[in-house]
Amino acid sequence: MTRRAALLVAGLALVAGLISEHVRQVWTQPLWVPLTDLLIGWTLVGCGLIGAVTRPNQLAGRRIVFAGFLWIVAAPRQWFGDTGRTDDFLQLDAASFTLVGWSDAVLAFTAFAFAGHRPQRPRDRVMVVALVAAFAAQTLIRTVFSAPDLFGIDLLDRDTIMPWVAYVDLARVGALAIAGVLLCQRYLAATPPGRRLLGPVLLAGAASCLAPLYAAWYPLSQLGLISPVVEDVAVPGFWLSNALRMLVPIAMLFGILRQRRARGAVAAALASVGLRPSTVELERSLAEAFGDPSIRVLPWDPATGGYVDAAGRPAALPDAGDEQVATLVSGETGPTAALVHDRSLAEDPTIVAAGVTLLRLVLDNTRLSRDLRRQLDEVRESRARIVHAGDAERHRIERNLHDGVQQRLLALALRLRRAATAAQADPDASSALAGGAGKRSQARGCLDCPPRRHRARRYAPA
DSSP, X not given: OXXXXXXXXXXXXXXXXXXXXXXXXXXXXXXXXXXXXXXXXXXXXXXXXXXXHHOXXXXXXXXXXXXXXXXXXXXXXXXXXXXXXXXXTHHHHHHHXXXXXXXXXXXXXXXXXXXXXXXXXXXXXXXXXXXXHHHHHHHHHHHHHTHHHHTSSOSSOHXXXXXXXXXXXXXXXXXXXXXXXXXXXXHHHSOHHHHHHHHHHHHHHHHHHHGGGGGGHHHHHHTTSSXXXXXXXXXXXXXXXXXXXXXXXHHHHHHHXXXXXXXXXXXXXXXXXXXXXXXXXXXHHHHHHHXXXXXXXXXXXXXXXXXXXXXXXXXXXXXXXXXXXXXXXXXTTXXXXXXXXXXXXXXXXXXXXXXXXXXXHHHHXXXXXXXXXXXXXXXHHHHHHHHHHHHHHHHHHHHHHHHTHHHHHHHXXXXXXXXXXXXXHOHHHHHHHHHHHHHHHHHHOOTXXXXXXXXXXXXXXX
């Protein structure tokens, strides 16, 4: 919901509240009665709008807004006897009478469904159906009772239908009380992370369901089962219990915003894992962000075909009935990891999706780092091979020089030495010997020329 739409809805709620109080003639009561009535309705609408704006994908805020309008249109009523009422707006007042209490049903449904779109547990879904049936029966009986005011006809005698109005009121109160007990049980059975995330909404929903128990004395007194409560005690107590309901939307809004903070904590977790994140750092960061110390990240090991923990040991996924559940993460080539977390986190799919997104980033970063290290190793090995090949070629050239040119130089040096020795005894023989050494040196010529060319030149005819 956009802010502009929220402002329009807030203005509509202000106008609707004032009109409803006038139509139902609540202004004829002491001033604190209509003010309490309006504050409850406007608080419901305001808290719901804040939740709807801050978390557009969460339906709880919109449902609280709807509950606020139902309260404004048809708030539970208890009157001082001497305030006096007229027949003005008789039909509208009768229509409001038929819808009394539906706001409690919407708040109960909001608590059962939080933080998803619908209740997840089978017994919660059954309870919601029972609540709808009880409220539908109440609306039907009250419509029959108010038929003379609504349609101008008598469907049944009012004295005959009056006990049934009391019966369905008791059925409604009883269904709400059972719903409140179930919400309390759900809170007590939740793990610490579950209580942290869902606790405010569950307890607020339970309070909303148990608050109408105070008003049960009225239908019981109508049936003659108990004595009526004195008016000076009954009416202030009734509106005091209604005033406590203002805490319900505030607590629900707190729970909605806490869910938003939990999602936003993923960004802090991303910043805290460091420049080279690992699964161990990711587990620590997600545990701090979601308040769930049991979070585990299990990478997929293609070699074993299963999931492993941070130490590389095989790890099993939780069973269906465990307090933990596993959210599987897959890639283009198949499974990549599993995020094991408390079951309560699955109540809000957006939180789990944020954690999975962060897990994908870490896994992609780990894969890219591994690929980069492998490429660097391949480059180092290639350079080592190039250096080794260069060294081998240099050694080969050294051996060729040692075995070829060096031997020739030594032979030439020996001949020259012999020529020098012979020069002392026979100058003519030394000249011929030196000339032969020069010819051999010239015949062998350039050290870079192929030997076959020298041989061809040496043995060519004159």
